[in-house]
Structures are given as C-alpha cells and as structure tokens.
Amino acid sequence: MTTRVRPSNKRCLVIGGSGFLGGHLVEKLLDRGYGVSVFDIRQNYELPNVTFHQGDLCNKQALLSALKDVSLVFHCASPAPGSDNRELFERVNIQGTRTVIQACKEAGVQKMVLTSSASVVYEGKDIKNGKESLPYAKKPIDYYTQTKIKQEKLVLEACDRENGFLTVAIRPHGIFGPRDPQLVPILVDTARRGKMKFIIGNGTNLVDFTYVDNVVHGHILAAEHLKADSPVCGKPYHITNDEPICFWDFMSEILVGLGYPAPRYHLPYLFVYGLALLLWMLALLLSPLISFKPTFTPMRVALAGTYHYYSCERAKEDMSYTPIVTLKEGIKRTVESYPHLRQEE
Template sequence: MPYPDKFNDSYSETKADAEKLVMRANGREGLLTCCIRPSSIFGPGDKLMVPSLVAAARAGKSKYIIGDGNNYYDFTYVENVAYGHVCAEKTLSSEDGAKIAAGKTYFITNMEPIKFWEFMSLILEGLGYERPSVKIPVSVMMPVAHVVEWTYQKFAKYGMKVPQLTPSRIRLLSCNRTFSCSRAKEQLGYEPLVSLKDGVKRTVESYSHLQAQNHRSISKASIFLGNGNLAKTVLWEDAKQTVTVLLLLAVIYYHLFTCGYTFITAMAKLLSLTALFLFIHGMLPSNLYSPLLSLFICCIYLLSND
C-alpha cells in the first residue's frame, strides 16, 4: 500500500517516516528488516483507548455515535501483535525466508473485521457502562471540530488542553479501516493466537478497577445540569473551578454596582480581569493556584474596605 499524499494527522506521518527509516536500513551491513503494521492495538495495559472510553462514559459522553455506526475496523489484540513480530524475526532468520520477507511490509490484525462502534460497545458493556446509541452525522460534527481545532491552535500557547474533538479524530471514528493479512499469513506464517472475543474478554477483566460499580453514582442534580463543567461548578465537585467562578462573580458585582465606574470602564476592567483569571486557571497547578487565589481574594477584600 503506497503512502498517501496527505496524512490524516502527525501521528500517522511520523509512523510512515519511521517505517521508511527501517526499510532503508534493510541490506546495510548485513542487517535484514521488514515492517509490521498492526491495526488498532488493544489489550491489557492499554493507557489510551479503554481509559478514554471509561472517562467519556463517566462524563455521560459515551452515548454518542459519530456517523451512521456502520463503519468496519480491524482491531489487533496485543499478544497477536507480539506474535507477528516473532513470526517476522523467524522468517528473516532463515535463508529462504529472508529472500522473501526482507524489505517488505506486512499488515497484522485479528483478521476479524467488526463494526467500530460495536467493538466500543463490547468494551463499555463489559465494564458495566451503557453502549452508544445516539447517532450524530459527520456533516454536523465536522464543522464543530474545525472550530475547536482552530481555537486550540490559537490558544494552545496559553495552556489550553489538547481537544478530543478534532477533524482527524472525526475521520478516524467514521471511516472504514480494514486490512488484508494474506501476505503475512503466506510469507510469515502469521495466524492470530487470541480471537477477538477472547481478547475483549481479557481486556475487560484487566480493567476491573474501572468497572462502573467501582465508580460513584452520578446524582440526579448532576445529570440535570449536564454532568459536565456546569455540574462540577454548581455542585462544588471541582473546588478550583467553583472558587474561580465565585470570585469572578464577586468582581463583576463590585465593578458594576459598587465602585462607581462608568459602564464602559467597568466592562473594560472586567474583561481584563477575566482574561487574567482564565490564564492563571489554565496555567497553574492546583497546589500553586489555590494559595495565590486566596491571597488575591484577601487583597480584593481589603481594597474594597478601603
């Protein structure tokens, strides 16, 4: 499979760059190389996919399906990925195998294509969470994702967190992504050792600490408020965020009703202070932010009394 003219994201591009380096090294000073291309690795020890799914489920965001939900994916259990490397090493170590495999690329999957959102549902349901059911068209999500990405590009230098909703992520969540392992099967002798069903079972069992019953129940008030930042602020679940909002409200009240400024002057000062607080809130860790915030509150109180 040739490389695309334009990659979906920087991660894919750096993977291709690394693969080119490995391929160029083949045949130099007696070194033999080939490339293994596993698709969508999962399994125990994963620090990205399953933890992210659980975090989304606990925030009430896992109920959404991007697209029509019918896009197929090839997933690869981690043990099968390791076995694919073993097969490649054994093949390159034999004289006849080296003539065939050296300098080539091989796709490694579980060889069991499955709908992407069905796979995610199996993981979520296995951990006791609700499966996704609400479908949102890609045509609706993509413009929003472009706005989010543009905002991040402008404000990343001020401490804005990397967003989850980006155009590249939307494309990955809604595309078909399956590969043929026929070359790996014929030339490397690769066959998956662990089936997709068993791989999902082992993965779910390895994340028992993320089971739904081990997570505190979400209150009706939190659900009513959207179970997001608003709920965290109003219900005092995030003390740093709540105190910041209260302080901003106090500053708004002081500048608009008690200090005697004109409306335009008051708004200008208010916007400046808001920008300052948002910057501090995003940049400073809690252990530094809280003491400085307390000190600032004291200063505001003393100045207002004077």
C-alpha cells in the same frame, strides 16, 4: 524447507520494552526461550532474566552498550498517538530511529523488526481490506502518522542482504489488551464524563482492532522468518485480528462489559467532523493565549466514522501468520483485566 531460528541461541533487545506492546513482547520472548534485554527511557517493571538499560534513543553510546552480543532488535519505542508534540515525534520516531539503525550496524546486529502502524497509508478516508501496496499517505492525519511514515521508510531502506543487516516492518492496527494505558482507560473516562452517548455516522463502518498477543505473535514470526533468502526482508506487513468489526460495536462491547451504557444516539459524520475541525483551528489560533484540547479532534472523528481495515494475506503467505486469539476472546480478557474501571453498582 527453511530451517527455523533456534531462539535459545539468540539474544534480543526490545527497544521500548517498558511500554504496553513492548512489555507483552518481552514476556512472550522469554516464554519462547530467547535471552532478552530492554532499552527504554524508563523501567516500569522487573522480570527475572531480563536486563534493563535506561537511556535515550538518540544516545548512540547508550544503545551500543545495550546492543552488546545482541543479534536481533525489536524497535517498539514511540510516543503515543494523539499528542500534538511535533518535536517529540520527530526526535523519537525519526532521529531516534536513525540512531538505532547506525548503532545496530556498528554493533553487528543481524535483524531488526520495527513496530510501524497501518495508519501510514490512512488519510481519513475509507480503506477496505487495504493491502501493503497502498501508497503512503500524502496527507497524514497527524504528526504521529507523518513521522511513522518516515520511520518505516528509514528502516526498510536500511535492509542490506549483502552486509547481513535485515529489516522488516510490522503494521498493527487498533492494538488493545490488558495493561493498555490508552484505549480502555480513555474510553471509560469519557463514559464517566457522560460523553459516550453518541455514535458518529451510521455506525456501520468496519475497523480492525487487534489483540496484543496477535501483534506480538506477528513480530516474533517476522523475526524468525527474517533471512537473507526470505521475501520478508525489507517489507511491511499488516498484522490484525483479521476480524473487522463495526467501530461502535467494539466500543459498546468494552463499555457494556465494564458496566457502562452503550452509545445510542446518532450524529451525522460530516457535521461532527466539521465541528471538530473548527474547534481544532480555534484551539490552534488561541494557543498563545489559552490552552484547551477538544475531546474530539478531526483525527479521532475520522477514526470513529470511516472504514479502515486491512488485509493480512501477505503475512499469511510469507510467514504463516494466523491470529492466535479471537476478537471475542480478546475483548473478554481485556474487560476482565480492568476490574478497577468497572462502573460501580
């Protein structure tokens, strides 16, 4: 029987702790008795007993200052998916992660938990109950995924049992919950502009959406099981709600919960994907002259019209992972947290 880490004796740094996931992680770590510091490019909030360090991921000296007396690092920093800023993804996800690893080793950090993404194995084609043994995507769907693959490889390859630097990667999928700046606000904005009337494909494609508390739970479990004799070392783990749901059913539950009509009309998947591809190529060709961003990119169409859900069996076996908030309850809490986005009567 392995002994558990005593959180009260540990100090951790959450890199990207001002973000959506990072903020929730900081709160839960405090609840569990950890000493917590945050390193981020900006400070979005204040919490008692949390030390904030503002700095750039690529600045090793700034990182070393924040890593003093830290034994555990959670690396959650990443630009949001959907951007076409390749340089930013390269700088943060690859160059920044290299610097983080170097700084951690110099500072004597013992453990590092990376927030990766299940999309590292996704190429826009159906994945049903995907396992971690799936190969990395040879044709990533966007710059975000392309750089997350490189980032995950860097972190897992840095795992060094002999010298006491242990790493693990958590691959969440479809994170949602209160304070999410992406999914719900974008969904509501699209509905308000009258662009959420259509279902892409037949609407039966199952997808994983993961409530933020479950993603946080997976990160902390990984950290507490990360020991030199553990199978967790140097491995990636899918963390989801373990309740695949039809993509459009999930979207409809959020929309209806906030007072908006659910999508009703079906459009053929291949037609919409082809149109999105055409518009994307047109935007690329015209970019020197004019700037416009199509609402539906090929990536978004693929995510909306294909199966992509993942197995959590490895996480269950190696670190006793079980979701702590059901999908139904997670949707309820999320909807209730956005009263300002509710459709006016």
